[in-house]
Amino acid sequence: AQSVTQLGSHVSVSEGALVLLRCNYSSSVPPYLFWYVQYPNQGLQLLLKYTTGATLVKGINGFEAEFKKSETSFHLTKPSAHMSDAAEYFCAVSEITGGGNKLTFGTGTQLKVEL
Amino acid sequence: SQTIHQWPATLVQPVGSPLSLECTVEGTSNPNLYWYRQAAGRGLQLLFYSIGIDQISSEVPQNLSASRPQDRQFILSSKKLLLSDSGFYLCAWSVGSGNTIYFGEGSWLTVV
Numbered sequence: 001a002q003s004v005t006q007l008g009s010h011v012s013v014s015e016g017a018l019v020l021l022r023c024n025y026s027s028s029v030p031p032y033l034f035w036y037v038q039y040p041n042q043g044l045q046l047l048l049k050y051t052t053g054a055t056l057v058k059g060i061n062g063f064e065a066e067f068k069k070s071e072t073s074f075h076l077t078k079p080s081a082h083m084s085d086a087a088e089y090f091c092a093v094s095e096i097t098g099g100g101n102k103l104t105f106g107t108g109t110q111l112k113v114e115l
Numbered sequence: 116s117q118t119i120h121q122w123p124a125t126l127v128q129p130v131g132s133p134l135s136l137e138c139t140v141e142g143t144s145n146p147n148l149y150w151y152r153q154a155a156g157r158g159l160q161l162l163f164y165s166i167g168i169d170q171i172s173s174e175v176p177q178n179l180s181a182s183r184p185q186d187r188q189f190i191l192s193s194k195k196l197l198l199s200d201s202g203f204y205l206c207a208w209s210v211g212s213g214n215t216i217y218f219g220e221g222s223w224l225t226v227v
Contacts, residue, residue: 034215043121043205043218044159090159101147101209103216107158 002027002093006106014114019063019078021109023091026072032094033074034103035065039087047089050074061085086113117142121206121219128226134179134193136222138206141187148189149207149216150181159205165189201226 007022025031032051036044048059055067061084065076074091088110092103121138128134140146150162163181165171171181178197182190189206206219 036218041221041223043220044207046215046217049215101211101214101216102149102161102164104161105159 002031002095002104004091004093004104004106006089006091006109008109009107010110010112012112012114013081015083016080019076019081019085019111021076021089021091021111023065023074023076023106024072025074025091025093027093027095032101033065033067034092034094035059035063035074035076036090036092036105037061037087038090038108044090047076081111081113083113083115086111117208117217119206119208119217119219121222123222124220125223126225128196128224130198130226131195134191134196134200134224136191136204136206136224138189138191138219139187140189140208143187143208143210145186146208146210147216148183148187149205149209150189150191151205151207151218153203153205153221154201163189163191196226198226200224 003026005024034049035047037047038044047063048057050057050067058064063078065074067074088108090108091106095102118141148165151159152162153159161174165183168183179193204222207216209216
């Protein structure tokens with residue numbers, strides 16, 4: 001079964017600083033990996049995903065993530081944080097089932113951006 | 116384009132009362148449908164998923180049930196709510212295998 005570990009339940013950065021949110025996964029098959037963002041009292045919005053091909057994936061709002069098979073990691077980065085990036089971020093791995101797919105989520109990382 | 120609607124957005128229910136949360140998807144056919152729960156300070160837990168009408172899998176034994184009476188309608192129910200059922204419930208959909216799962220806006224349930 002797949003699993004996801006997000007290191008650091010809370011991360012705080014200064015506005016303009018690098019954002020790095022860590023995600024490690026466990027999967028017995030080549031994984032599909034996702035990052036979602038959740039703003040307060042809202043549903044989850046897809047930031048980016050990795051399926052196959054290029055290991056550096058670019059998403060919305062300037063975020064990107066790199067799939068590193070040897071490290072079983074899919075860390076999320078953004079070169080310069082903005083106040084509007086403050087939210088909760090979830091890493092997820094997809095498990096393909098008969099006819100569909102299921103996402104297993106990490107426990108989330110709350111990003112705080114300070115002036 | 117595809118849209119997902121989930122209601123009610125907020126619900127306060129007494130212990131022992133029934134529950135019905137409804138979700139509909141528009142703009143696609145034969146979607147995979149999901150119910151997730153997000154408890155305070157915890158991640159997202161998959162409760163049910165469905166690949167077709169009357170094809171529902173339960174991930175966690177609990178006080179809840181799900182039904183899919185129509186292709187694009189997914190309902191989460193309980194006959195008698197417990198305090199531990201409080202949380203943020205998210206309906207979601209996808210199409211095919213390995214594709215993105217898209218989430219609704221969620222429903223806050225507080226059991227008092």
